[in-house]
Amino acid sequence: MVMQEEGYRKFNQENVNEDTGMAKLDVFEVQDSHFFRPRTCCETLLRVLQCVLLAVCAVLLLVLIAMVTSKFWHVSQDLQEMKSAIDSLNASMLSASEVNKGKSQYLESGSTQDTKKDPCFEDWELFQGSCYQLSEMEEQWDDAKKACESEGAHLMIITSLEEQRQAWKFMRDVGVNIWIGLHDIDEEGDWRWVDGTMVSAMPQFWDYKQPDNWDHKKNRTEDCGSLHRHGSLSSGWNDDYCMEYYRYICEKEV
Ligand SMILES: [Ca+2]
Numbered sequence: 001m002v003m004q005e006e007g008y009r010k011f012n013q014e015n016v017n018e019d020t021g022m023a024k025l026d027v028f029e030v031q032d033s034h035f036f037r038p039r040t041c042c043e044t045l046l047r048v049l050q051c052v053l054l055a056v057c058a059v060l061l062l063v064l065i066a067m068v069t070s071k072f073w074h075v076s077q078d079l080q081e082m083k084s085a086i087d088s089l090n091a092s093m094l095s096a097s098e099v100n101k102g103k104s105q106y107l108e109s110g111s112t113q114d115t116k117k118d119p120c121f122e123d124w125e126l127f128q129g130s131c132y133q134l135s136e137m138e139e140q141w142d143d144a145k146k147a148c149e150s151e152g153a154h155l156m157i158i159t160s161l162e163e164q165r166q167a168w169k170f171m172r173d174v175g176v177n178i179w180i181g182l183h184d185i186d187e188e189g190d191w192r193w194v195d196g197t198m199v200s201a202m203p204q205f206w207d208y209k210q211p212d213n214w215d216h217k218k219n220r221t222e223d224c225g226s227l228h229r230h231g232s233l234s235s236g237w238n239d240d241y242c243m244e245y246y247r248y249i250c251e252k253e254v
């Protein structure tokens, strides 16, 4: 208490005009709850500047907050648009995937159907990549050849034991001689298939002592090949007189 009174007395001595008893300064400020002193012009100006700076900072802060908020809103909008675009893209990809899946299933189904489909006409028989038909009619060899060609086919050409077995099955079912695409019309003894292939270059299934070019008198020799009903699977070919009327087998490659 004594120290406070001493401080107050000292303050009056320094800041109060001794003649007028007035304070040297116009402004007093409370330094603490027990002591007051006058405020200088610089301090006032400084305080005003501080207030102005604070106001400016507050305004800048508000502007910054507004800018960040606006930016955030725009970024949010952009993200929303990107999400919509991605969803749309995913939907398109899913749709395209479904379409491709459908196409694959369709093509696979079509392929399976094509594989299972018999490429031969109804009354033709499929065997190892060719269609075969035994004629109902009997024809001379040359007419039989033309009849097959009119169907886009040819008289049967036998190039393997498996194909010989197929031909023999036709002959065995009907029990008569059958023309095949075998001849030596162009040159005696030069046996060829109707496509020009030399028979000697292929497996041969001639009957016993055939081909014998048997002389039927009046220049009627044997230049056309047939399946002989009295032969066998492995020895069933005979050279025969071309003007005989036999049934015949047509062959058409698939
Ligand atoms: Ca002959």
Ligand SMILES: [Ca+2]
Pocket (backbone or CB within 6 Å): 210, 211, 212, 213, 214, 222, 238, 239, 240
């Ligand atoms: Ca013969």
